[in-house]
Amino acid sequence: MLRLTTIIPLLLVSLSFAEEDAPKLDTGDTAWLLVSSALVMLMTLPGLALFYGGMAKRKDTLNTIAMSFVAYCLASLVWFAYGYSLAFGEDIGGIIGSASKIFLSGVGVDSLQDTIPELLFVMFQLTFAAITVALVSGSLVERLKFSAWVIFVVLWVSLVYVPIAHWVWGGGFLAEDGALDFAGGTVVHINAGIAGLVGAIILGRRRDAVLLPNNLPLVVLGAGLLWFGWFGFNAGSAVGANGLAAVAMLNTNIATATAALAWMFTEWLHRKKPTVLGLASGVIAGLVSITPAAGFVNVFGAFIIGLTAGPICYFMVAKVKEKLGYDDALDVFGIHGVAGIIGAILTGVFADPSVNEAGKGLLYGNPGQVITQIWSVIVTVVYSGVMTAIILFVAKALTGLRVKEEEEITGLDRSQHGESAYNIS
Template identity: 75%
Template sequence: MRSVISIILLFAFSSAFAQEQAPKLDTGDTAWMIVATAFVMLMTLPGLAISYGGMAKRKDTLNTIAMSFVSYCLVSILWIIYGYSLTFGQDVAGLIGSPSKVFLNGVDVKSLQGTIPEFIFAMFQLTFGAITVALISGSFVERMKFSAWLLFVFLWFSLVYVPVAHWVWGNGFWAKLGALDFAGGTVVHINAGIAGLVGALVLGRRKEKTLIPNNLPMVVIGAGLLWFGWFGFNAGSAVASNELAAIAFLNTNTATAIAALSWMFAEWLHAKKPTVLGLASGAIAGLVAITPAAGFVNVLGAIVIGFLSGIASYFMVAVVKHKFGYDDALDVFGIHGIAGMLGAILTGIFADPSVNPAGKGLIYGNSAQVLIQLLAVGITIIYDAVMTFLILVVIKGLVGLRVSPEEEIVGLDKSQHGESSYNLG
């Protein structure tokens, strides 16, 4: 009898423990993640769109904005059809997710991802894919056919973004290796930067390759919206309204502010003038660099990362780019690629286990983390560069990549869309 009672009590205890451990919806986390998702969407539309549009020539403003706009639209559909499943579905050999959730199959209003509805988690991750593809357009502006861009978005998102995102966030080999990327330094920024560089080399130089923003206030407003939206990007990657989101929020602002200043002073010393475009560019460099580290480092780490990213990105844009002569029109590689690499590697140095037990860097006794970060960054660069090149070769064979010289001189607003950005009197 005693043994029977013991079994009953054990069963009751086990059932109660299982219920306690079962995922449970948290309305506070859910509310925060809805807001964070809207923040990240704002980064693409209108943040990136008007920032890039303001930097392009007046005759190419609308086309530049349209590239970001259509990227968001296309990725929104592709993500639902197969992107979410292949990124976050059950891992297959460390390389890709299973197709079990195509068209969000099996996801309903009661499905949870941690403490939030899975629908919200899927939507949050969608916005990351959209801005990654849109970022690349900055390297291609003023010379790429709109039809070629549509094909590029489809192919690059499917063959580059989705696999790399799975490697890092979908329990792929990156995650199993122990590499750290809190909010997308590699998935988003190194990916976009390398694709932008390869595309700029394949497309070749523009006929008029100067960068004189047609509307600098638009650029600054766009950069401000990106800064604002980035709080959702980084703090939202905690996927909860908690202390990790709080430190990611603070680190994001700190690194961004000091990067804007370090770029400004570097430019002031080198070019003798502190430009407003430089301030905005430095802020973006800081946002990029702190992205992989936001939920792993303390505030001192954020300061160092921000300071170095502003200087490194300025040097790449103002010196190296001009020395080698490649036409990365809006400096996607110089800012996103370089700051993304720097941030990913420095995460391996400054990751503080008292901030996040999941990360322990070099200065806290784990020298191997730097090597892991370097390996993961290197693999991503090689895969991205090779795949981007092949994708561009295929598109060139199908529809061609560049507009004609005459269309480029007229401007892509007229030649690709039959419209004009500024219809003044």
């Protein structure tokens, strides 16, 4: 009897601790991630579709928009079938996740990821995979076969995005090394920027490589929608309705506004006129640069990151691309790749442990974090570049990559889809 009176209270106490430690659904966190998922979806459709579609030539508008649309659809199915499992399943050797959740096996209505339904986490991460591959299209527009793009999307999400997402966010080796990437500096933007650069080099230059937007209001509308959706992208990556989400949202806005103005004034001094296209491009440079740092730095760090990204990306697009001679049609590498690298490295400088105890940068006594950030950049650049080249050569063997010269002259709206964006009599 004495033993029972001792054991029973201990069991009750241990059960109470187990209940406290078990994950519990938080309705506030769930509501915020529902909104964030919708916001990130909005970034691809219609945000990126309009941003890219407005920058393309008039005869290629619909094809450019269609590339974002089909990328979102295909990435959704890849993610559901096996992408989520391989990215966020139980780690295997630091390289890939397990196949235990293929076709979302075992992920039910009551499954939780921290304080939100796991199905919602699946949806949130799906939108990241979709916009990442859609970003790549901006380097390849106006000369890539639509059939080749379909093949590329499936293979690239499967073989490039999924592994890198696991390395950084799914418990892989870069996470173990201590790499900081709050919302996708390496996983999304460096990854897409390098893929775009490699694709542009392999495809070769267009007959007319001049960037002459067919509809600047569409570009500005797309940029505005991207800025709006990016609050879900960055603040949603806190995976909760909390102070960290608030910091990430404010940092996103400050860095973006700073980079947009920095690009505008740099262009104004260099070319004597501040263009609307330049202002919109500066917005994107700011959004990209703060993405890896949004939940790690304070507002001053966000300001410096935006101030750095705006002018550097401007000169990358205005001068360096021309000197190097590659035809990155809509400047995916010059903005996403370069701003992503800037943001990733400066995260290692400005990460403030009072904002997020998971990150401590150079200014707070940890110079090794900069080395770790550079290492994560190098790994992403090498892997994305090599695998993108292989995938493009596979697509070339299956369908060919470039449209015929006469199809490029006619425009891809007519040659690939039999339609026109502007049916003006």
